[in-house]
Amino acid sequence: MGGSGGSGANAEKRPNDMLTSWFVRSGWSKGELARQVNRRARQLGAHHISTDTSRVRRWLDGENPREPIPRILSELFSERFGCVVAVEDLGLRPTHRTPASSGVDLPWTGPQTVALMSEFSRSDLMLARRGFLGASLVLSAGPALIEPMQRWLVPSPSTPQEEPEPVASRRPARLSEPELDLLESTTVMFRQWDAQCGGGLRRKAVVGQLHEVTDLLQEPQSEATAKRLFKVAGELAELAGWMSYDVGLQPTAQKYFVLALHAAKEAGEKPLGSYILSSMSRQMIHLGRPDDALELIHLAQYGSRDCAGPRTQAMLYAMEARAYASMGQPGKCKRAVRMAEDTFADAEDFGEPEPDWIRFFSEAELNGENAHSFRDLAYVAGRSPAYASLAEPVMDRAVQLFEKDQEHQRSYALNLIGKATVHLLQREPEQSTVLAGQALDIAKKVRSERVNTRLRKTVDTAVRDFGDVAEVVEITERLAIEMPETVEAV
Structure with missing residues (x-):
């Protein structure tokens, strides 16, 4: 059990009620949690971690595990509950994090933005697997997220940019107008692929293109060319973040979004x-x-x-x-x-x-967002039929428009699922399962964990509320066969 011991083994311990509460609600056994911790640790290269049920019991009894265990537990519970579960929320001692490891409080300067984008995209490409930066990258929320982002509006100091020293292996310093146009059009193409096929299909290609653009930004460029390159980098980093979000890589997504915002500021966009x-x-x-x-x-x-x-x-x-x-x-x-x-x-x-x-x-997206707002109000208000009835016609319009739009298949699936949830609110499980079945057909074609997760949650809700309805039994069986849940859902 090397590496997973407590840092204060001799100190008086009190039961960790906060960790126990999250653990009980998760539905995991002590053995299952231990296996998940070990599996995540191996992904992070922490092969010295070997946790078992007795170690989990000691955590619940008040032992403070050493890093990276607290951050692994934070990631596992965050994914389980679909919300940020910080180390502090688990009743564990937070470790001091430098601004770089927190992922969001970064220097607002052009050269450092380029260096960080280059380093992060390179790491992503090299390790390219779920949780690849889990040992050093965590989600930020609350003031730790909002306060650094407010600096986006602070004017940058007008200091002359330092020219990087030329290196023999560098490309020619000047990019032609057609080359810049091609970079911008490639970003448009990537965006179309994402909308049509989901974030899982071309994410690595977008990250690779972002890394290439950061290489160009490290070469001497004219001010106008540098601004266009920063704009391309901002769009690519946002898209890499969006695709990461779509496949469930939440800390990675947030880091890309933050880097994208820095690039947009450098571009004056x-x-x-x-x-x-x-x-x-x-x-x-x-x-x-x-x-x-x-x-x-x-x-x-x-x-x-x-x-x-x-x-x-x-x-x-x-x-x-x-x-x-x-x-x-x-x-x-x-x-x-x-x-x-x-x-x-x-x-x-x-x-x-x-x-x-x-x-x-588009008009379809506008209707979809507004319908989901009314749907969410219905849930927050205790399944209010009044808000569900507000959502229904707006959601119908969104689905009708997306049905004709072959380019935005993921949005079509998400709005079909949204409409299915509205019918569940209206206690119409039969209509809900028809829509869930249509969404399942699309979900099998697009690589989007967001679609898969929402579909599973909707069917789970149908089972909980209407488990004896024949159509609900049928869609549940179909989902289990056609979209089996992997051991590690992202």
Whole structure:
């Protein structure tokens, strides 16, 4: 049991009630938790870790395990419950973390941003497996996340950039206009692949392209070329974060989002920065942190109010509504929904071309987000039929529009699942299983753990509430056969 002992074995111990509470709710046995800890430790290269049931019992009795055990437990419980479960939440002593290891409190300077993007993308490509940075990378939330992100709006000091020394192996210093155009068009192609096929199919290709762009940024470039390269790097890092989020790599996703925001600042792209913050906000909603999500959205709105187009502003209002819904604030949620609808209506008459990264926010996406806000209000209000009835027609419209859209198959599946949950709220399990079956057909074609997880949760809810209905039994059996759950769900 080397490496998993307590640091204060001789000190008086008290039972760890906080860890015990999470452990009991997880449904795991002591042996299962020990096996998961050992498996994760091996992934991290900590082969000296060998945990058993007696060691787990000692943790529950109050023993403080040494690193990396606390962070492994934090990751395992966070994944189990779909929210951030910090080391402190488990009643374990937090270890001091440097800004670099916390993942988000980074220096806002161009050269360091490039170096960090290069180092992180290289590590991702080399190790390219789930939890690859688990020993040094953790999710940030609360003030530890929000306060560093607020520095996005602080003007950068106007100091002359230092020219890196030329190296014989470097490429030519000047990029041609066609080469820059090709880099930008490749990013558009990657974004289309993600929407159509899910984050699991091309994530490594996006990370590889990001690493190539950071190589270019380390060469001497003109100021105009450097800004375009930082913009490409910001879009690629955001997409790498989004794909990581889609396949369940939450700490990795957050780190990419933060690096993307730094690159967007270097590019002088406030609208892109607001889009990146909206992705971070969506992740926080997914992880059960709507307060953090709302802070991030308000930061995005404040930073881009005078420069983002109506489609981007409408998307931010829709995400604001999602946060308010999860917080159980119906009045503010409905107001944000109306603002999203009104602002989106202005997008049709907007005379300027909008960036490709916001093209996904269509009428279908608007309806889907607003329907999910009403659906979430229904759950927070104790399965309110009134909010479920508000969600139904809006969700119907979203599904109808996505059905005609072959490019955004993942969004189609997510909205089918959303509609299925609305029918469960309305106590209509038969209709819900039809939609779940349609979503299952799509889920088998796209590589998105987010789709798979939501589908499984929806079917689990149907089983819990309507387990004796024949259609529910049938979809449960079909799901088990056609989408068997792996030992380690991401």
